[in-house]
Amino acid sequence: MTDFTHLPDLASRALGGSVVYANDEFFAERENLIKPEPPVFDPAAFGHKGKVYDGWETRRRREPGHDHAVVRLGVPGVVRGVVVDTAYFRGNYPPYVSVEAASVEGHPSPAELAEAEWVPLVPKSPAQGDHANRYPVAVERCFTHVRLSIYPDGGVARFRVHGEPVPDPRFLIGTVDLAALENGGTIVDCSNMFYSSPVNLLLPGRARHMGEGWENARRRDGGNDHVTVRLGAAGHVRLVELDTSYFLGNAPGWARLRGIDARTGDLADEGAWFDLVPRTRLQPDTRHRFRTDPARAVTHVRLDVYPDGGLARLRVHGELAPGAREELVLRWLNLLPGGHARAVLQGEAGLSGEDAAALVARRPFPGLDALPEPVRAALLG
Numbered sequence: 001m002t003d004f005t006h007l008p009d010l011a012s013r014a015l016g017g018s019v020v021y022a023n024d025e026f027f028a029e030r031e032n033l034i035k036p037e038p039p040v041f042d043p044a045a046f047g048h049k050g051k052v053y054d055g056w057e058t059r060r061r062r063e064p065g066h067d068h069a070v071v072r073l074g075v076p077g078v079v080r081g082v083v084v085d086t087a088y089f090r091g092n093y094p095p096y097v098s099v100e101a102a103s104v105e106g107h108p109s110p111a112e113l114a115e116a117e118w119v120p121l122v123p124k125s126p127a128q129g130d131h132a133n134r135y136p137v138a139v140e141r142c143f144t145h146v147r148l149s150i151y152p153d154g155g156v157a158r159f160r161v162h163g164e165p166v167p168d169p170r171f172l173i174g175t176v177d178l179a180a181l182e183n184g185g186t187i188v189d190c191s192n193m194f195y196s197s198p199v200n201l202l203l204p205g206r207a208r209h210m211g212e213g214w215e216n217a218r219r220r221d222g223g224n225d226h227v228t229v230r231l232g233a234a235g236h237v238r239l240v241e242l243d244t245s246y247f248l249g250n251a252p253g254w255a256r257l258r259g260i261d262a263r264t265g266d267l268a269d270e271g272a273w274f275d276l277v278p279r280t281r282l283q284p285d286t287r288h289r290f291r292t293d294p295a296r297a298v299t300h301v302r303l304d305v306y307p308d309g310g311l312a313r314l315r316v317h318g319e320l321a322p323g324a325r326e327e328l329v330l331r332w333l334n335l336l337p338g339g340h341a342r343a344v345l346q347g348e349a350g351l352s353g354e355d356a357a358a359l360v361a362r363r364p365f366p367g368l369d370a371l372p373e374p375v376r377a378a379l380l381g
Contacts, residue, residue, distance in 0.1 A: 015074030184232025
């Protein structure tokens with residue numbers, strides 16, 4: 001089975017995901033589905049409605065049908081696999097599940113989502129109790145919402161939607177955090193993630209404790225730990241933040257941040273990398289901010305910590321390089337499901353429904369020059 005779980009969980013509450021609807025949540029509330037932390041279980045915990053579970057649990061059905069919950073992804077993206085985790089649900093788990101997805105413009109209500117065009121990601125499939133059920137996905141489209149259906153009823157502890165972020169490029173204007181997960185930043189290499197994932201470095205907001213950062217094991221050799229990030233797009237970096245908040249006795253002693261433009265250099269060529277922040281001393285539990293020279297464009301950054309230790313967040317603020325936004329718009333427009341793409345062309349470029357449908361039918365576009373000039377101008381703002 002394809003290992004997709006190293007990819008970010010696009011549904012996670014830590015990334016801004018939300019369970020916007022469930023047809024039933026009698027025993028346990030739907031919001032538990034997307035908690036970033038693992039589920040817990042207290043065998044002695046009972047409430048007025050029965051056993052207390054850290055998950056989403058519906059009542060026993062006495063009529064035909066099935067239950068479902070709808071999740072708005074924290075960041076739209078291409079889904080590569082889902083995990084339906086039934087941890088601690090042994091006699092009350094759903095024997096079958098399915099997953100669908102939709103992509104909708106704006107901020108739709110649950111009623112509007114019910115009328116959306118839903119695309120199957122996982123057909124109705126068997127599920128085991130007290131188990132992290134993994135289902136790979138092979139649908140090359142970008143989605144904003146997913147719908148988990150359970151047959152006929154039961155409980156699910158966590159629902160993970162792993163994939164590749166595809167942010168809406170219409171909002172990537174001005175100075176942005178080029179490394180942020182919500183802007184398309186992605187971890188591509190990491191020397192060690194013993195205690196926690198380096199993906200945490202790119203999450204929005206401030207870490208609330210040490211467990212919400214990246215922490216490696218203690219080194220007992222002469223090397224150092226590092227993590228490499230592919231930025232959401234090529235850009236010119238102006239400001240870097242290395243945040244060691246909550247890392248007190250285990251912060252790195254020193255750190256260095258380098259950049260590379262992979263369009264002209266090879267990631268494996270040490271000589272192609274250049275300093276954004278030279279090796280510098282770090283303090284525990286501190287937000288370190290550094291101004292950088294924005295002259296050279298970068299597509300990737302590599303953070304080296306010496307010799308080891310944890311960080312809460314990495315921020316890489318800058319502007320998109322010339323042509324980078326055009327590339328983002330092209331990829332985004334090609335990945336949108338047909339209905340969403342037509343809505344964008346009608347709403348942004350003022351095309352009629354017929355003209356928008358005809359243009360969408362010509363996808364994938366090899367470049368933005370395949371679009372009429374007024375459409376290009378509208379999409380690029």
